[in-house]
Amino acid sequence: MELGETTEECLRREVKEEINLDINSLQLFGVFSGNELFTRLRNGHEVLEGQYFNLNEVPESTNPYIKEKLNQMGPKIIQLLRASQ
Structure with missing residues (x-):
């Protein structure tokens, strides 16, 4: 996650970087670690x-x-x- 980046922005960026998919609509429903x-x-x-x-x-x-x-x-x-x- 980049400084100042929202969780949703991070998810979009990481999915694009890793598997070249664009995510349009998303809703955060949990964070697991x-x-x-x-x-x-x-x-x-x-x-x-x-x-x-x-x-x-x-x-x-x-x-x-x-x-x-x-x-x-x-x-x-x-x-x-x-x-x-």
Whole structure:
């Protein structure tokens, strides 16, 4: 996050830098941090591949903490996605 940058601005910038997607509409519904989310990628720090999954079909290999948060936040995520259509 850059000095003076909002969380939403940071998200837009980072997503554009990492996977070249533009985010138009977004709503912050949570900030999660801590040791449970620390990941050291095999290649250092770059994202090599991204995939989308149905909230009901998250791969078994997904970090258990992330899966728990998706289960907790799933209804809110679905509500936000429907509202943006």
